[in-house]
Amino acid sequence: MLAGRRVVLGVTGGIAAYKAVEVCRRLVDDGAFVSPVLTDGALRFVGATTFSALASEPVRTELWDAADPIPHTRLGQGADVIVVAPATARLLSDYASGRSADLLTATLIATEAPVVVCPAMHTEMWEHPAVQENVATLRRRGVHIVDPEQGRLAGGDLGTGRLAAPEAIVAAVRAALAAPDLEGLQVVVTAGGTREALDPVRYLGNRSSGRQGHAIAQAAAERGGDVTLVTAAGLATPPGVRRVDVESAQQMYDSVLALAASADIVVMAAAVADFRPVVVCAEKLKKRDGVPTVQLEPTPDILAALGATKRPGQTIVGFAAETQDVATNALDKLARKGADLIVANDVSAPGVGFEHETNQVTVLGADGHRVEIPLASKRAIARRVIDEVVALRTSHTRETTP
Numbered sequence: 001m002l003a004g005r006r007v008v009l010g011v012t013g014g015i016a017a018y019k020a021v022e023v024c025r026r027l028v029d030d031g032a033f034v035s036p037v038l039t040d041g042a043l044r045f046v047g048a049t050t051f052s053a054l055a056s057e058p059v060r061t062e063l064w065d066a067a068d069p070i071p072h073t074r075l076g077q078g079a080d081v082i083v084v085a086p087a088t089a090r091l092l093s094d095y096a097s098g099r100s101a102d103l104l105t106a107t108l109i110a111t112e113a114p115v116v117v118c119p120a121m122h123t124e125m126w127e128h129p130a131v132q133e134n135v136a137t138l139r140r141r142g143v144h145i146v147d148p149e150q151g152r153l154a155g156g157d158l159g160t161g162r163l164a165a166p167e168a169i170v171a172a173v174r175a176a177l178a179a180p181d182l183e184g185l186q187v188v189v190t191a192g193g194t195r196e197a198l199d200p201v202r203y204l205g206n207r208s209s210g211r212q213g214h215a216i217a218q219a220a221a222e223r224g225g226d227v228t229l230v231t232a233a234g235l236a237t238p239p240g241v242r243r244v245d246v247e248s249a250q251q252m253y254d255s256v257l258a259l260a261a262s263a264d265i266v267v268m269a270a271a272v273a274d275f276r277p278v279v280v281c282a283e284k285l286k287k288r289d290g291v292p293t294v295q296l297e298p299t300p301d302i303l304a305a306l307g308a309t310k311r312p313g314q315t316i317v318g319f320a321a322e323t324q325d326v327a328t329n330a331l332d333k334l335a336r337k338g339a340d341l342i343v344a345n346d347v348s349a350p351g352v353g354f355e356h357e358t359n360q361v362t363v364l365g366a367d368g369h370r371v372e373i374p375l376a377s378k379r380a381i382a383r384r385v386i387d388e389v390v391a392l393r394t395s396h397t398r399e400t401t402p
Contacts, residue, residue: 001174001222001383003031008075008111009055010084010104012091013041015154016120016163020085021046024054026170035060035075037104041088063103072103076111083173084108085146086120086163089131095143096134114176118146118169123159146172168239175222175240181390183224188263189217190256190270190302192233194249198294199281206271207354210235212319213269215382217241223386225265230255232270249273249299256302260309265389267317268303269343271354275299307338315393317385320344321353330364340366340392343385351375363388 007027011020020042027034036051036059048059060071068074076082084091084104091105095117100106108115117138125131126148139145146169151162164172191213193206210233217229218238228242230252237243244259246252249272260266275296285292303318310316318339320330323346330344345361347353352360352375360375363385373384 001030001177002027005032005080005177006078007032007034007173008079008082008107009034009036009051010082010087010091010107011036011038011042011046011051012084012086012088012104013039013044014086014088014120014163015045016086017042017045019163019166021050021054022166023083023085023169024051026166027173028054028056030170030174032056035079037061037075037107039091039102039104041090060103063106072100072106072110075103075107076109076113079107079111079113081114081116081173081176082108082111083116083118083169085116085118085169087117088119089121089125089128089134092117092119092131092134092138096137114142114144116144116146116169116172116176118164118172119148119161120163121148121161122153122157123161126161144172144176167236171218171222171239178223180224182220182265182386185225185264186262187217187220187225187227187265187267188256188259189213189220189227189229189267190252190272191217191229191231191235193271194232194252194273194299195247196249196273196276196299197280198277199283199285201284204273204276206273208271208321209233209355210270211357212359212378212381213267214238215378216267216269216385219379219382219386220265220267223390228259228263230259230270249276249302253300253302253305257305257309260306260314263314265315265317265393266306267385267389268306268339269319271319271321272302273299301337303333303337303339310338313396315340315389317341317343317389321347323348327362327364327370330362334364334366341388361385365392367392 034055036055052058094105146164149162150160192210193208195203195205214235221227221240230244278295278297306316316339322329326346330342334342342364343361351358359381361373363371
């Protein structure tokens with residue numbers, strides 16, 4: 001989504017300016033062309049050389065640059081998105097009032113690109129009525145505000161005002177650029193491998209990390225979806241996503257079926273256990289008692305239940321982690337479970353599937369279409385999967401429109 005996009009990264013004079021270095025690195029890693037613009041205040045906290053080394057071009061600081069008589073106009077017109085992190089109370093005031101005080105504020109006023117502003121300041125400043133009115137003004141004008149977080153502030157204080165995490169800021173930049181094609185839709189995504197208890201200590205599980213499901217939840221939220229993530233993974237919650245924590249297949253079944261009643265899209269990316277112990281020991285199994293006999297029974301089939309209760313207009317997406325005959329097994333699962341799409345992968349292939357940062361999948365549709373998505377980061381795979389969901393829903397809408 002950010003590949004080839006031109007991003008102006010504005011940095012103002014707050015202690016959180018050091019975090020903008022990581023924001024810059026993440027934007028570049030995502031393929032963006034980053035033009036850093038630092039205020040005089042920012043230069044008191046971070047060095048221009050650092051940003052010049054990490055970004056796509058050298059830092060700019062001056063409105064009166066002899067090499068370019070109108071740098072703010074060039075930057076504003078050429079940007080696909082502008083992000084300011086951190087944004088001080090002064091920046092919020094100048095931007096809301098239209099005061100062009102330096103290169104950064106002049107660029108903000110000279111652009112028609114989406115703008116993401118990430119405030120950071122002490123709690124008392126953030127809660128001041130003037131600051132809150134300026135934030136409200138910017139929101140009304142369509143500026144994307146990434147609210148500060150609670151946490152430790154400068155001087156050891158605790159409160160609201162801490163700059164949002166770099167990953168949350170980059171996610172907001174992606175969301176500002178994304179087509180809001182899931183806006184107004186309820187999306188449920190599952191993630192992680194379930195754990196089926198043997199005793200209070202041990203469980204039956206699998207190798208799923210939950211990364212792919214969490215990435216899909218984030219991709220759906222970036223495109224405007226109202227996303228609930230039902231997860232058995234210990235990963236951080238993606239920005240803008242509601243979270244339901246579960247452990248067992250039964251817990252995931254109960255949560256997903258309840259949410260699916262009002263969901264427009266359900267993506268079953270979790271690796272749900274197929275079997276569980278019939279009897280769960282109340283006490284820890286001891287080696288001295290000999291090798292236990294564990295009798296298994298099937299867990300509830302979430303995807304099949306979703307397919308059987310699917311409403312008109314609802315889209316159900318399943319996943320098939322295979323080690324052989326990938327397409328054949330996935331097509332069989334697609335037919336048996338009543339899903340609209342199956343995302344299949346060969347988890348025995350290098351760099352694919354469980355515990356990897358990358359994945360390679362084939363998306364198979366109940367209508368017979370097939371899309372190969374080559375090896376890429378799980379975030380990139382997630383965006384492509386959402387592309388296929390949107391394309392399927394768009395084609396169905398056209399077919400049912402008189």
